[in-house]
Amino acid sequence: xxxxxxxxxxxxxxxxxxxxxxxxxxxxxxxxxxxxxxxxxxxxxxxxxxxxxxxxxxxxxxxxxxxxxxxxxxxxxxxxxxxxxxxxxxxxxxxxxxxxxxxxxxxxxxxxx
Amino acid sequence: xxxxxxxxxxxxxxxxxxxxxxxxxxxxxxxxxxxxxxxxxxxxxxxxxxxxxxxxxxxxxxxxxxxxxxxxxxxxxxxxxxxxxxxxxxxxxxxxxxxxxxxxxxxxxxxxx
Numbered sequence: 534x535x536x537x538x539x540x541x542x543x544x545x546x547x548x549x550x551x552x553x554x555x556x557x558x559x560x561x562x563x564x565x566x567x568x569x570x571x572x573x574x575x576x577x578x579x580x581x582x583x584x585x586x587x588x589x590x591x592x593x594x595x596x597x598x599x600x601x602x603x604x605x606x607x608x609x610x611x612x613x614x615x616x617x618x619x620x621x622x623x624x625x626x627x628x629x630x631x632x633x634x635x636x637x638x639x640x641x642x643x644x645x646x
Numbered sequence: 647x648x649x650x651x652x653x654x655x656x657x658x659x660x661x662x663x664x665x666x667x668x669x670x671x672x673x674x675x676x677x678x679x680x681x682x683x684x685x686x687x688x689x690x691x692x693x694x695x696x697x698x699x700x701x702x703x704x705x706x707x708x709x710x711x712x713x714x715x716x717x718x719x720x721x722x723x724x725x726x727x728x729x730x731x732x733x734x735x736x737x738x739x740x741x742x743x744x745x746x747x748x749x750x751x752x753x754x755x756x757x758x759x
Contacts, residue, residue, distance in 0.1 A: 564745055566746075566747075573734075573754070574752070575736065575749045575751045575752055576690075576736070578746060578747070591746075592746075592748075623690070625689075625690075634678075634680070634695055635692075635747060636692070637689035637690040637691070639688055639689045640687075640689050642687070
């Protein structure tokens with residue numbers, strides 16, 4: 534079954550730790566996205582990729598980084614987590630057949646103490 | 647600049663009553679338009695989309711939306727709300743050139759028994 538996965542679903546971590554949020558999709562989509570969403574607020578695009586070895590920063594500035602070495606995998610890394618990074622992070626993907634239609638993962642809720 | 651406005655932050659309706667969630671957009675050309683639903687602690691699920699053609703689009707779970715170019719609106723409707731419809735609803739506009747989505751602030755729907 535084609536799907537998009539995110540791990541972990543919940544993460545509580547101390548300040549200064551390095552973390553990687555995983556995102557994988559089995560739909561063969563070229564385009565992938567990371568959004569940040571604070572409780573009760575809209576989604577803000579922080580990173581996107583149009584294919585392997587392609588990454589761009591989104592509309593909202595973020596201290597995180599991303600990589601796209603494989604089509605199906607789009608991890609997000611925070612080198613040194615801070616309380617201001619506490620948020621929900623949503624990964625999405627879209628393919629050429631459904632231009633603009635994005636499929637979302639379940640999200641990772643990150644809490645930095 | 648592209649933007650999406652959802653004027654109603656919170657709406658409460660009785661089960662069985664009709665529902666209309668408002669969405670206004672600002673975009674320089676004919677947009678791609680979407681409605682997504684998000685249940686607590688979950689990712690976003692696509693309800694329906696408008697790319698072109700018939701301005702009244704049908705979606706999943708009995709939802710429909712009407713694109714009105716003259717009013718720059720894409721309101722979501724449902725004739726009879728079920729308790730399971732309680733969730734957060736996001737309207738989004740997709741940029742045809744980049745494929746990126748811009749989301750509104752979201753409307754929280756509460757359903758009274």
